[in-house]
Amino acid sequence: MRLSLFVAAVATLAGSSVNARRQKLNTGYGPPTLDDSKLRSVLIESKVQNLDVKPKKPVRATFQQLIDHNRPSLGTFSQRYWYSDEFYAGPGSPIVLLTPGEVAADGYEFYATNSTLSGVFAQTNGGAAIVLEHRYYGQSSPYQNLTTETLQYLTLDQAIQDLVYFAKNVRLPFDPQGSSKPDKAPWILTGGSYPGALAAWTHDLAPGTFWAYHATSAPVQTKGVFWEYFAPVDEALPRNCSADFKRISAHLQEVLTTAPRNVRHQLKSKFGLEPLADDDFAGALMEPLGVWQDQQFYSGYGNIFQMCDYIE
DSSP, X not given: OHHHHHHHXXXXXXXHHHHHHHHHTOOSOOSOOOOHHHHHHHHHHHTGGGOOOSOOOOEEEEEEEESOTTOGGGOEEEEEEEEEOTTOOSTTOOEEEXXXXXXXXXXXXXXGSTTSHHHHHHHHTTOEEEEEOOTTSTTOOSOSSOOTTGGGGOSHHHHHHHHHHHHHHOOOTTOTTOTTSTXXXXXXXXXXXXXXXXXXXXXXXXXXXXXXXXEESOOOSOOSSOGGGGHHHHHHSOHHHHHHHHHHHHHHHHHHHHSOHHHHHHHHHTTTOTTSOHHHHHHHHTGGGGGGGXXXXXXXXXXXXXXXHHHO
């Protein structure tokens, strides 16, 4: 009974997230997408620094990025970026650059507006803000067919060099004369989580292009199985919900390790996840716990609490 309720809850409240992540082959957690209407209403109420809280929609553009920075002759690919010049004060003004990291940039373009910290950096300094899609994510992949051979250019070094090469070579539509190139104006590299680590690594490994770096929640230790990530979620969830998830997890482990193949397939079919291997399937069902990362002070009674109540 518990498992069937969980099936309904996840399918109703979190299924779209699971399917979207499955389609993108991305099971990691990136920066939260922006619920612009909620955030704007909160800023309006609090009147933070009297900032204008109605952001101008960022403009999308593309940049020809090198496939391999160590071998430019290999060619280029189209890398998407979004920019907001709403607060750009003119020639020589600062540029704030960030990447959403290991996720398609769709839905993250508003990180270039003053609804987020990066956009506020731009606003308070008379600058422009840019969101650059990470290589191999969204529509910024050099290859459509991903194989061991074509994925060899998805490395930290290439990602760091992408940021530097973009800053030095992009022709920004709002700065046709190049007066805000990094040798003439301050460029600030910012990011949170993995993008925050990229900012720190760029500072250490490829200095000289950006004038300042801002890294939030940047990972400082590599760990293959970071189970501690879920410890704060366990502590923060209502006790009954946390207990329910533990029972569900134990049941899943029992089914996936002891039940015959047809029973496991039947369970997966309830979610439309039949093609997944057993461990990937278990990870997908636990995916809603990752939604906790998206909780904000203004989130209120969000999906994860609704799901907890539904399971109960």
